[in-house]
Amino acid sequence: MSSAFKIFIIWLPIFLGMFIISTVCLGRMAIGHDMNDAQRWFPNYSKVLLNSNERLLRSKMTRQDALEVQVNALKGLQRAPLSYRPFVQTGIANLFLDETSESRRLFEKTLERNRRDRRALRALVNIEVSQKNYTAAMQNLDVLLRLNGRKDQIDDYHNTLLFLSEDKEAQGVIDRYLFNKPVWGKKYLTNRIGLMTEQNYLDIRHSLEIFTQDSSDAKNDRDLHTSYLKALQRMQKIDSAFEYWKILHKDSIQTQQFTVFNPKFEKRDELAPFNWSDINKPKYFSELDQGGGLYASYGGNAVSVLTEQLLKLNPGQVYNLEIDANWSYRQRQGMFFWVLTCIPSDIVISGVNLDDAAKENSGGQAVFQVPYQNCGAQSIRLVAKPGQYSQRIWSRTNSVDITLAQ
Numbered sequence: 001m002s003s004a005f006k007i008f009i010i011w012l013p014i015f016l017g018m019f020i021i022s023t024v025c026l027g028r029m030a031i032g033h034d035m036n037d038a039q040r041w042f043p044n045y046s047k048v049l050l051n052s053n054e055r056l057l058r059s060k061m062t063r064q065d066a067l068e069v070q071v072n073a074l075k076g077l078q079r080a081p082l083s084y085r086p087f088v089q090t091g092i093a094n095l096f097l098d099e100t101s102e103s104r105r106l107f108e109k110t111l112e113r114n115r116r117d118r119r120a121l122r123a124l125v126n127i128e129v130s131q132k133n134y135t136a137a138m139q140n141l142d143v144l145l146r147l148n149g150r151k152d153q154i155d156d157y158h159n160t161l162l163f164l165s166e167d168k169e170a171q172g173v174i175d176r177y178l179f180n181k182p183v184w185g186k187k188y189l190t191n192r193i194g195l196m197t198e199q200n201y202l203d204i205r206h207s208l209e210i211f212t213q214d215s216s217d218a219k220n221d222r223d224l225h226t227s228y229l230k231a232l233q234r235m236q237k238i239d240s241a242f243e244y245w246k247i248l249h250k251d252s253i254q255t256q257q258f259t260v261f262n263p264k265f266e267k268r269d270e271l272a273p274f275n276w277s278d279i280n281k282p283k284y285f286s287e288l289d290q291g292g293g294l295y296a297s298y299g300g301n302a303v304s305v306l307t308e309q310l311l312k313l314n315p316g317q318v319y320n321l322e323i324d325a326n327w328s329y330r331q332r333q334g335m336f337f338w339v340l341t342c343i344p345s346d347i348v349i350s351g352v353n354l355d356d357a358a359k360e361n362s363g364g365q366a367v368f369q370v371p372y373q374n375c376g377a378q379s380i381r382l383v384a385k386p387g388q389y390s391q392r393i394w395s396r397t398n399s400v401d402i403t404l405a406q
Contacts, residue, residue: 046079053089061096069093084113088120095123103127116147125160134170142177145184161188162195171203178211185211186220193224196231204228205244226271233273233310236344238377242312245274259313259402260380265294273310284384292398298334298384299392306336310343311378311402313370318405323352323363327395331355334387336395340368342375349375354395363397367405 077086091106110120128137164170232241283300350368
């Protein structure tokens with residue numbers, strides 16, 4: 001045997017081994033960036049099969065694509081028996097083909113291997129909702145809402161929550177989760193308050209009371225209470241808002257009976273709209289000073305409200321309105337004025353202009369009677385309007401008081 005042939009015999013297995021190893025390596029390397037190349041080098045590798053399925057599932061899938069997903073998933077599972085992906089992929093393909101009898105089992109099997117798989121969780125939520133099994137639906141929806149994800153995904157889950165909240169039974173299930181103050185609770189309640197109607201405002205109040213009974217997050221709770229009160233105000237349900245406000249502040253003596261609450265603008269915890277509100281806009285703002293009094297600044301070109309409070313004055317009763325304030329502008333530069341109007345008619349029943357004539361008295365006063373009709377509640381506001389010349393103006397109101405006329 002010649003020496004050349006001996007060398008060939010020795011190196012042939014080495015070259016074959018290197019070819020096989022390089023083929024495997026190239027196939028594995030191509031999986032992450034070139035599916036066509038990966039399939040050419042290593043078509044039956046489990047990751048290639050399952051990644052190919054992902055591409056089919058993301059495309060505008062046809063019946064033939066769904067059948068191919070089923071075949072690839074089965075092959076992939078045989079080669080990677082511990083993977084969860086074949087189950088969720090087959091489940092999605094089955095739903096597309098209307099072969100739903102096995103879908104629940106497949107998605108549940110997926111979650112046994114990966115409890116955080118969004119597609120399986122979402123699919124199970126849809127299945128449970130369609131069958132009105134709200135407890136199971138919320139169990140999986142709660143997991144989805146706690147996962148980090150894209151904004152559109154989170155919004156989609158919250159839209160499902162809003163849909164469920166329209167069903168009394170499902171709403172009761174959601175409320176049981178709210179009792180434990182879930183991370184998604186504030187956004188859910190904010191969304192519901194934004195869509196509040198005559199039919200559901202009491203249900204929303206019940207859910208809000210459940211969520212905020214644990215006071216571990218006082219700031220977010222305060223935001224929710226404020227949003228709810230403002231929503232009731234927009235709906236002109238002033239009596240309901242006032243009742244809820246008094247419950248929130250039941251430990252405050254001053255909330256029981258009052259005309260103007262907090263007349264000296266002290267820094268108090270009670271919420272608007274039955275206490276004063278700060279406003280912070282680019283061209284105007286108002287703030288309650290630490291030592292009392294309301295500072296307001298205005299440099300706009302349109303009439304603007306700088307603070308407001310809702311009142312519950314008695315129809316037919318005569319009252320005195322008294323304003324104590326100071327300011328340095330002249331009327332041609334703009335003007336602040338306090339105005340009292342009826343709710344819901346918006347009829348002006350009294351007011352005081354902080355103008356040149358009132359400066360000597362550091363404000364002013366007025367006597368008025370509350371109308372009997374369409375004036376079950378009132379609003380008192382500090383308003384600013386532009387003058388002949390564009391200039392920023394300011395004022396400080398030390399107190400606003402309304403008392404019964406003698």
